[in-house]
Amino acid sequence: MSTGPERVYIARLAGTTVFDPLGDAVGRVRDVVLLVRRSGGAPTAVGLVVEVPGRRRVFMPLTRVTSISPGQVICTGVINLRRFKARQGETLAVAEMFERSVKLKSDKSTAYIEDMAIEPDRTRTWHVSKLFVRRAERRKGVLGFSRRGEALVVDTDQVTGLSTRDKNQGAALVIESFEDHKPADLAAALLEMSPSRSAEIAAALDDERLADVLEEMPEEDQVVLLSTLRSERAADVLEAMDPDDAADLLGDLPEKQAAALLELMEPEDAKHVEQLLGYEDDTAGGLMTTEPVIVGPETSVASCLAMVRKQELPPALASMVFVVRPPLETPTGRYVGLVHLQRLLREPPHEAIGTFVDPAIAPLHPDARLPEVARRMAAYDILALPVVGDDHRLVGAVSIDDVLDHLLPSDWREHIDEDSGPEQEVLHG
Structure with missing residues (x-):
């Protein structure tokens, strides 16, 4: 197997075009899937999240990758066109590891991950070998830590905290990467992440954007994500949603919780939503919006x-x-x-x-x-x-x-752009 450079930095890999052996573009790399061990040790890279036509994100095992070089990834085999969703124990590098804080063993100082390098061992298993981090430093007149400290490259065994959830981890990088995407694309990406990370991203979105994203999620996932917000914030997001979508979401909540959120909403917005809640779901009244032109x-x-x-x-x-x-x-x-x-x-x-x-x-x-x-x-x-x-x-x-x-079936969002089968043979070699 020819892999090009033995060390690949993930930030540079993201956005790279994926080609089949004939030179036809298949999609673009959007993230790298890692297995991060709580017991320590270097995380293992097991696959790529590739965005294929239709902005569907699918999983491509690194065993299918035959070459990684500047500007291109070449792979072979078949692509599973089911939308990617992280399994138990899987972590996304860009979405979940970047901006995470770690402790440098050399001086016990805090640093933030800005990039990660992966490289294969003798068995062609890819591991995270290097971290590009930026020291956190206290500045006069600034509360807490600034992330504008010294930048350095360290081995993964020179830090602690890689497997620890970080309550101060930023979400700006993920949000910025979806700035030009439709809400449905960001909704799909949140469903790929761990529940704790998707809650962090949701907390960082403004009310209007989060409302648009929630409207593109399956109902059970809407309920889960809304429940991670403070009640006052949840009410603000419901106000920003279309009344019919807000009513559907409230209808899936426990009655006491729904009533409490309605009480927190602005009276005019609450009035429209309560009007819709009075109709059965499968009637014109339950389906309609109260805000046409x-x-x-x-x-x-x-x-x-x-x-x-x-x-x-x-x-x-x-x-x-x-x-x-x-x-x-x-x-x-x-x-x-x-x-x-x-x-x-x-x-x-x-x-x-x-x-x-x-x-x-x-x-x-x-x-x-x-x-x-x-x-x-x-x-x-x-x-x-x-x-x-x-x-x-x-x-x-x-x-x-x-x-x-x-x-449509309740899980129709999971099957957008799928062909007749779960896998499509678009790569040969």
């Missing part, structure tokens, strides 16, 4: 177009506006109808929206069951439908993503 009949086309341009608006809800009599907050005044985005694009900007409603689209009743909602969407070939009560007031809208989320 709602306008009065006299609103201009130009104003409506400005509303649907908002970046935070989901694409399905941006495909139409709902026209009602005042008040414009759900439950609104009398429902008038909906106007499609395509219609808005064809009409003069100064015209009032009320003259362009589509009379063919009948609203859903809050008690309409999921199969009826799905059939109605398919029949109308539409991305969202209004939900109107017996008093003809708009109470919300059901979007296609909410319908699919309830129709």
